[in-house]
Amino acid sequence: xxxxxxxxxxxxxxxxxxxxxxxxxxxxxxxxxxxxxxxxxxxxxxxxxxxxxxxxxxxxxxxxxxxxxxxxxxxxxxxxxxxxxxxxxxxxxxxxxxxxxxxxxxxxxxxxxxxxxxxxxxxxxxxxxxxxxxxxxxxxxxxxxxxxxxxxxxxxxxxxxxxxxxxxxxxxxxxxxxxxxxxxxxxxxxxxxxxxxxxxxxxxxxxxxxxxxxxxxxxxxxxxxxxxxxxxxxxxxxxxxxxxxxxxxxxxxxxxxxxxxxxxxxxxxxxxxxxxxxxxxxxxxxxxxxxxxxxxxxxxxxxxxxxxxxxxxxxxxxxxxxxxxxxxxxxxxxxxxxxxxxxxxxxxxxxxxxxxxxxxxxxxxxxxxxxxxxxxxxxxxxxxxxxxxxxxxxxxxxxxxxxxxxxxxxxxxxxxxxxxxxxxxxxxxxxxxxxxxxxxxxx
Amino acid sequence: xxxxxxxxxxxxxxxxxxxxxxxxxxxxxxxxxxxxxxxxxxxxxxxxxxxxxxxxxxxxxxxxxxxxxxxxxxxxxxxxxxxxxxxxxxxxxxxxxxxxxxxxxxxxxxxxxxxxxxxxxxxxxxxxxxxxxxxxxxxxxxxxxxxxxxxxxxxxxxxxxxxxxxxxxxxxxxxxxxxxxxxxxxxxxxxxxxxxxxxxxxxxxxxxxxxxxxxxxxxxxxxxxxxxxxxxxxxxxxxxxxxxxxxxxxxxxxxxxxxxxxxxxxxxxxxxxxxxxxxxxxxxxxxxxxxxxxxxxxxxxxxxxxxxxxxxxxxxxxxxxxxxxxxxxxxxxxxxxxxxxxxxxxxxxxxxxxxxx
Numbered sequence: 181x182x183x184x185x186x187x188x189x190x191x192x193x194x195x196x197x198x199x200x201x202x203x204x205x206x207x208x209x210x211x212x213x214x215x216x217x218x219x220x221x222x223x224x225x226x227x228x229x230x231x232x233x234x235x236x237x238x239x240x241x242x243x244x245x246x247x248x249x250x251x252x253x254x255x256x257x258x259x260x261x262x263x264x265x266x267x268x269x270x271x272x273x274x275x276x277x278x279x280x281x282x283x284x285x286x287x288x289x290x291x292x293x294x295x296x297x298x299x300x301x302x303x304x305x306x307x308x309x310x311x312x313x314x315x316x317x318x319x320x321x322x323x324x325x326x327x328x329x330x331x332x333x334x335x336x337x338x339x340x341x342x343x344x345x346x347x348x349x350x351x352x353x354x355x356x357x358x359x360x361x362x363x364x365x366x367x368x369x370x371x372x373x374x375x376x377x378x379x380x381x382x383x384x385x386x387x388x389x390x391x392x393x394x395x396x397x398x399x400x401x402x403x404x405x406x407x408x409x410x411x412x413x414x415x416x417x418x419x420x421x422x423x424x425x426x427x428x429x430x431x432x433x434x435x436x437x438x439x440x441x442x443x444x445x446x447x448x449x450x451x452x453x454x455x456x457x458x459x460x461x462x463x464x465x466x467x468x469x470x471x472x473x474x475x476x477x478x479x480x481x482x483x484x485x486x487x488x489x490x491x492x493x494x495x496x497x498x499x500x501x502x503x504x505x506x507x508x509x510x511x512x513x514x515x516x517x518x519x520x521x522x523x524x525x526x527x528x529x530x531x532x533x534x535x536x537x538x539x540x541x542x543x544x545x546x547x548x549x550x551x552x553x554x555x556x557x558x559x560x561x562x563x564x565x566x567x568x569x570x571x572x573x574x575x576x577x578x579x580x581x582x583x584x585x586x587x588x589x590x591x592x593x594x595x596x597x598x599x600x601x602x603x604x605x606x607x608x609x610x611x612x613x614x615x616x617x618x619x620x621x622x623x
Numbered sequence: 624x625x626x627x628x629x630x631x632x633x634x635x636x637x638x639x640x641x642x643x644x645x646x647x648x649x650x651x652x653x654x655x656x657x658x659x660x661x662x663x664x665x666x667x668x669x670x671x672x673x674x675x676x677x678x679x680x681x682x683x684x685x686x687x688x689x690x691x692x693x694x695x696x697x698x699x700x701x702x703x704x705x706x707x708x709x710x711x712x713x714x715x716x717x718x719x720x721x722x723x724x725x726x727x728x729x730x731x732x733x734x735x736x737x738x739x740x741x742x743x744x745x746x747x748x749x750x751x752x753x754x755x756x757x758x759x760x761x762x763x764x765x766x767x768x769x770x771x772x773x774x775x776x777x778x779x780x781x782x783x784x785x786x787x788x789x790x791x792x793x794x795x796x797x798x799x800x801x802x803x804x805x806x807x808x809x810x811x812x813x814x815x816x817x818x819x820x821x822x823x824x825x826x827x828x829x830x831x832x833x834x835x836x837x838x839x840x841x842x843x844x845x846x847x848x849x850x851x852x853x854x855x856x857x858x859x860x861x862x863x864x865x866x867x868x869x870x871x872x873x874x875x876x877x878x879x880x881x882x883x884x885x886x887x888x889x890x891x892x893x894x895x896x897x898x899x900x901x902x903x904x905x906x907x908x909x910x911x912x913x914x915x916x917x918x919x920x921x922x923x924x925x926x927x928x929x930x931x932x933x934x935x936x937x938x939x940x941x942x943x944x945x946x947x948x949x950x951x952x953x954x955x956x957x958x959x960x961x962x963x964x965x966x967x968x969x970x971x972x973x974x975x976x977x978x979x980x
Binding site for chain 1: 675676678679681682683685686687689690691692693694696697698699700701702704705707708711712714715716718719722723726766773774775777778779780939940942943946947950951954955957958961962964965968969976
């Protein structure tokens with residue numbers, strides 16, 4: 181039984197991690213494409229239109245990857261988490277179906293119109309298609325976050341005698357206090373990813389001395405979007421989320437911050453340290469006293485519950501992974517702000533395009549916003565453990581009762597192999613598009 | 624309310640099979656009949672430009688099924704675990720083939736991905752037919768044997784096959800001779816559909832030949848259909864009762880018959896749209912007749928202890944279903960609008976169209 185849950189969880193974790201490489205770029209990128217297209221409409225300078233079309237090509241590759249890796253996500257609710265689907269499908273099925281019906285279709289249809297329709301539609305309608313692609317992809321995020329918010333903080337439900345969760349208030353799914361902060365934090369984080377990607381392609385073109393005009397445009401746009409989004413992702417939206425966690429999931433909060441023992445005179449903030457689960461303490465700790473209490477409650481000596489306050493079975497089941505995920509996310513987020521502030525400063529001083537070291541740094545930073553986005557999600561999902569529906573339905577109660585661990589391991593291995601191939605395809609396609617550059621016409 | 628959602632989901636699924644069906648079919652034709660490079664190129668393109676917007680319908684059907692019939696979703700998806708994951712892999716593999724083939728311009732490369740596109744299309748068509756065969760045949764709900772059940776009444780687990788390959792054992796596998804027949808019907812149907820699609824959307828050099836091929840395949844289809852109906856009647860003597868009790872349901876088999884009859888005359892049609900209309904009717908009629916013969920059952924139980932799954936004992940609660948009806952209708956109207964706009968924009972032959980990326 182333990183094995184069974186382990187492979188089910190691993191397969192979901194693996195497939196969702198791979199899947200989320202793609203939507204996190206497309207959500208942010210769609211906003212930047214709308215910006216480029218809008219600048220073209222306003223200024224009538226051709227390079228903005230080329231930029232919009234170029235990034236829509238990259239968007240389209242990512243969208244396709246998102247589609248083929250997204251279908252398995254939807255299916256796995258039924259295949260591997262049948263009991264969970266049976267018990268909660270009447271509620272989370274609502275938001276998931278709305279995602280398919282309202283946002284996915286919108287995004288997919290208008291993506292096709294954007295790519296094939298510029299001549300037939302004219303520039304204003306072409307801008308509208310870009311805008312609707314953006315609306316579709318952000319609405320997609322909204323519905324998925326609404327689904328996740330319900331699992332993190334269930335609302336609008338009642339539980340029947342047979343254990344089934346039944347919806348009794350539809351609108352509460354969307355007024356869930358967990359939803360808006362999580363949505364804004366997530367969307368801004370995806371803008372961080374796309375800003376770094378756009379800036380890095382810009383830096384690449386400048387360093388290679390090819391497509392330099394576009395290089396400058398991309399770098400400038402990436403840095404401006406990146407500065408704004410990386411600040412907003414930390415404050416206020418990251419802060420709101422942390423406050424939600426401490427309010428609704430105090431056990432998860434203690435675990436992700438690495439507080440083993442409750443300090444009566446205010447909690448310290450951990451900068452570095454490794455959780456030692458045997459002695460229940462942090463090894464090699466570097467911490468600053470009272471900061472966590474201040475950040476959380478704006479009171480220096482406010483008590484925050486440590487893990488000693490919770491029963492073993494209420495605590496997340498993988499505390500080190502949760503702790504590291506959270507600290508990697510926060511650490512990287514801080515580095516992003518630093519890099520973007522420096523870049524923006526030199527952009528303002530009109531020296532950025534000549535600073536090779538900084539351009540290299542921007543270019544090599546590309547994988548890190550992806551890591552930060554994923555570890556952010558790990559924090560949310562590992563913190564939700566040991567529950568699927570927080571406080572109500574345990575993860576062990578949600579798994580398919582009829583699928584053996586041998587079968588799950590088989591499919592997990594298959595997914596790993598297939599996704600390696602898919603990853604390779606993705607890199608070839610994106611690499612080729614970047615290499616061809618914005619002026620390339622497919623004829 | 625359950626009936627409303629049953630009809631809507633069936634409709635969305637049928638649309639998925641009609642739309643993605645033509646690009647599966649194109650893959651099958653590509654595998655067996657396309658010989659010249661130029662033909663391979665345009666046939667792959669006639670699928671490559673459309674598959675992803677077609678598969679959006681599968682996502683929609685999955686989401687709606689999850690919302691409206693969660694118990695069915697849980698039961699069927701976990702019970703058919705292996706074939707479903709195989710289908711997912713094939714869908715991904717097929718997409719890799721379609722997107723990869725045009726990336727490098729040398730023959731061996733194209734051959735590899737052409738084959739992967741063709742084979743995965745063929746297997747997908749086969750698996751979708753087998754899936755329908757399983758739904759019609761039913762499964763051993765609860766895993767009942769020797770007076771006791773392994774699972775709760777609405778769960779089951781099927782191996783891919785059992786050594787007898789017979790639908791009549793207590794534990795039939797996913798693949799047995801009956802579901803295989805339905806699988807072949809699906810392959811032949813989609814091949815006809817795909818041939819019609821290629822004739823409509825491309826200027827390939829085999830267009831004329833494909834019309835003859837479609838007619839020949841149509842003969843095979845008719846034969847297989849008769850065989851499947853006889854075997855179905857043998858497996859389950861009550862299988863056609865719904866039609867004698869509610870004769871208006873005969874409209875669905877009628878659609879199928881019109882489709883088959885029409886397809887015999889496709890070489891006489893002037894308009895290349897018309898053959899596609901008839902193969903669409905075959906798909907529509909075939910799926911809806913199967914569902915109508917089972918109704919209100921959606922997964923029959925092969926043992927007498929556990930009751931079959933119906934649209935009533937697997938549905939979500941009433942409040943949720945009626946709220947969803949509100950947004951569902953709005954959503955479906957939007958779908959229809961996007962669909963029409965998109966198809967108008969993408970009309971015409973694909974030979975001269977650009978790839979999006």
